[in-house]
Amino acid sequence: MSTQRRPAHTGSPNAPAPLPFSGEPAYFGLMDSAPRETPDDDRNPLHLLSLDALRRRTSMKWRTYPEDVLPLWVAEMDVPLAAPVARAITDAVALGDTGYPTGTAYAGALADFARTRWGWDGLAVERAAIVPDVMLGIVEMLKLITGPGAPVVVNCPVYPPFYQFVTHMDRRVVEAPLGGDLRIDFAALEEAFRHATTGGGRAAYLLCSPHNPTGTVHSAEELTAVAALADRYGIRVVADEIHAPVVAHDTAFVPYLSVPGAENGLALMSASKAWNLAGLKAAVAVAGPAAADDLARLPEEVSHGPSHLGIIAHTAALRDGRDWLDAVRAGIDDNRRLLAELLADRLPQVRYRPAAGTYLAWLDCRPLNLGDDPAAAFLARGRVALSPGTSFGTGGAGHVRLNLATSPGLLTEAVRRMAAAVD
Numbered sequence: 001m002s003t004q005r006r007p008a009h010t011g012s013p014n015a016p017a018p019l020p021f022s023g024e025p026a027y028f029g030l031m032d033s034a035p036r037e038t039p040d041d042d043r044n045p046l047h048l049l050s051l052d053a054l055r056r057r058t059s060m061k062w063r064t065y066p067e068d069v070l071p072l073w074v075a076e077m078d079v080p081l082a083a084p085v086a087r088a089i090t091d092a093v094a095l096g097d098t099g100y101p102t103g104t105a106y107a108g109a110l111a112d113f114a115r116t117r118w119g120w121d122g123l124a125v126e127r128a129a130i131v132p133d134v135m136l137g138i139v140e141m142l143k144l145i146t147g148p149g150a151p152v153v154v155n156c157p158v159y160p161p162f163y164q165f166v167t168h169m170d171r172r173v174v175e176a177p178l179g180g181d182l183r184i185d186f187a188a189l190e191e192a193f194r195h196a197t198t199g200g201g202r203a204a205y206l207l208c209s210p211h212n213p214t215g216t217v218h219s220a221e222e223l224t225a226v227a228a229l230a231d232r233y234g235i236r237v238v239a240d241e242i243h244a245p246v247v248a249h250d251t252a253f254v255p256y257l258s259v260p261g262a263e264n265g266l267a268l269m270s271a272s273k274a275w276n277l278a279g280l281k282a283a284v285a286v287a288g289p290a291a292a293d294d295l296a297r298l299p300e301e302v303s304h305g306p307s308h309l310g311i312i313a314h315t316a317a318l319r320d321g322r323d324w325l326d327a328v329r330a331g332i333d334d335n336r337r338l339l340a341e342l343l344a345d346r347l348p349q350v351r352y353r354p355a356a357g358t359y360l361a362w363l364d365c366r367p368l369n370l371g372d373d374p375a376a377a378f379l380a381r382g383r384v385a386l387s388p389g390t391s392f393g394t395g396g397a398g399h400v401r402l403n404l405a406t407s408p409g410l411l412t413e414a415v416r417r418m419a420a421a422v423d
């Protein structure tokens with residue numbers, strides 16, 4: 001094995017010859033040629049791609065439904081790749097740097113991001129491990145701290161794979177419904193903890209922070225109360241923080257492991273949602289100080305799962321893609337406001353509570369009397385694909401989840417189609 005490899009980007013006189021291609025993203029020919037709405041549009045990645053360009057994508061969002069359906073369902077973003085990410089991947093491809101992943105670069109970039117963005121310097125690289133993606137990371141964490149058949153508490157309505165993966169790995173989901181304000185209901189959580197620990201045995205709480213689908217960003221006080229309650233019942237907490245980088249400018253994201261009492265918690269983090277890298281598989285599992293021994297038992301083969309290119313992409317995103325992220329966050333803030341206005345105008349019966357987290361909007365459509373699955377009516381009659389609330393567990397019936405990470409034009413068209421479906 002050669003030890004001669006030099007970095008691709010170096011200003012030294014011994015720098016390698018320029019790479020065969022520059023790494024500039026190849027989307028320029030795909031941009032929307034429609035007039036810009038504001039002089040700032042060119043900076044906002046959510047405004048850059050035309051519908052034609054998006055329809056050429058082969059990912060799940062764009063290929064699950066026929067061409068006449070406008071897809072605003074699965075959490076993919078309608079953005080071109082951030083230029084630093086595109087460059088990092090194309091440089092790696094040019095080098096043939098497509099082998100196995102190693103090292104702590106991803107966790108290091110995450111630690112720096114956590115320090116500068118969230119004011120948290122407790123992400124220790126030696127207490128972090130690369131995992132294939134967030135969901136498989138959750139499965140591995142649950143294997144470390146619970147046994148077959150063990151209860152796993154979730155706050156419903158919640159991201160559907162929480163049910164699927166937990167059940168598939170032979171654990172048992174115990175639901176603790178969110179309150180009417182879409183925040184953690186501590187009475188319901190305590191009841192679920194009591195139920196989960198009846199008869200002894202190990203139990204876990206799979207916390208979604210920020211919460212998908214409601215966009216709720218848990219406060220420091222709430223997370224501290226979670227840690228205290230979990231400690232009282234001997235329940236271990238696994239926090240899924242995949243949406244953490246995409247929180248509105250005026251709201252603080254608080255990492256679970258940063259609150260007092262969370263020392264034996266485990267968290268999963270990733271650049272995948274915020275920079276639209278779901279196809280470039282990688283994530284990081286992080287242990288609190290009192291969970292380090294658990295994470296140390298993670299089988300070595302788990303670290304073979306993430307993609308090396310994925311790790312390169314995620315690392316570049318966290319390190320060099322922060323301006324791009326801020327532009328996307330501003331675009332999502334605008335889209336939250338736009339959606340509220342559009343609904344007030346076209347579908348005033350729909351209840352939408354804009355929240356600070358995620359690029360997902362949770363819409364209570366029960367007043368429309370479309371039954372448990374309004375997404376089916378919006379799809380059949382409006383040709384717009386939204387996520388059916390029923391798949392998010394108890395509390396999801398009569399709701400839909402709408403993906404806001406699109407252009408204002410497509411968002412406007414989506415609401416027009418929804419309205420047409422109920423006219």
Ligand SMILES: Cc1ncc(COP(=O)(O)O)c(C=O)c1O
Nearest residue numbers: 075133134135159212240242272
């Ligand atoms: C809360 C949450 N966790 C996990 C995932 C999936 O992450 P990954 O693709 O890294 O498994 C998503 C995707 O939308 C999500 O919303």
